[in-house]
Amino acid sequence: MKTLILHTCLALCALTILQARTWTEAQTGRTLEADFVQVQDGSVIVRTTNGGTLQLPLGRLSEADQTFVKEQVPAKPVEKEPGKEDVKKQLMGTWDGYMADSDGSRHGDIRLVITGDKITASNPQGDREMGAGTYKITGKRIDATGTEGQFAGKKYEGIFDLDGKTLKWCSANDRPSSSRPTKMQTDPQAGQFLMVLEKK
Incomplete structure (x- = not known):
């Protein structure tokens, strides 16, 4: 049983590492290791390695980060008006x-x-x-x-x-x-x- 729990923990840790991303502030070049959580009111919510969450203004992030975020947010379906x-x-x-x-x-x-x-x-x-x-x-x-x-x-x-x-x-x-x-x-x-x- 202990072995199974250990393997599960290791798998979860590995998954966390795979999801982690380096975020870069465009003007200063400062970086942050954190997981993408969601987009909210023009900001990106990320989860840091210590388990806390941060709110990063989307406009201050690098172009690559902004492109990444757009790819994570599903596009809203366009409602077609009857033609x-x-x-x-x-x-x-x-x-x-x-x-x-x-x-x-x-x-x-x-x-x-x-x-x-x-x-x-x-x-x-x-x-x-x-x-x-x-x-x-x-x-x-x-x-x-x-x-x-x-x-x-x-x-x-x-x-x-x-x-x-x-x-x-x-x-x-x-x-x-x-x-x-x-x-x-x-x-x-x-x-x-x-x-x-x-x-x-």
């Missing part, structure tokens, strides 16, 4: 919902079938196709251009909010005086209408 293609994939599918009145109540039913480059609108009650068009996404903006049916040749500038399987799309109608909405609300005077849709 245009990601949003398009989420939009693709069949959406059933309604046109909303200015008070948010249901005004009329609508179905949208969205592909990678086309939107087809229909009345789900009679399964009557109303028209189709292309669309373009820029951030939270969505602009549609009619190519078929009653929407042909008309442009609709809008904004959208996509939350899981719920899509809110507020758009200006085809009147020249209409402008892109700034909030999700039907406004007949401004020529703006809101659609609230659920993905099938």
Whole structure:
């Protein structure tokens, strides 16, 4: 048993020696033997050979030491924001919902079938196709251009909010005086209408 404890101690000591590093102060050239522990608030925490800890300002250390420290700190993963293609994939599918009145109540039913480059609108009650068009996404903006049916040749500038399987799309109608909405609300005077849709 004593032999096992001795061997364990020796192994730990050897590990400590292997981890030890010579730290150098850039301006004075002074050195210190110590183990790297962590980076905290612009300083390096090290453990000295006698078991104590010291805080070394990172900016005062040699270039080699600073490079070493950067290599010890794992890089934070970059959180990728959903890109245009990601949003398009989420939009693709069949959406059933309604046109909303200015008070948010249901005004009329609508179905949208969205592909990678086309939107087809229909009345789900009679399964009557109303028209189709292309669309373009820029951030939270969505602009549609009619190519078929009653929407042909008309442009609709809008904004959208996509939350899981719920899509809110507020758009200006085809009147020249209409402008892109700034909030999700039907406004007949401004020529703006809101659609609230659920993905099938």
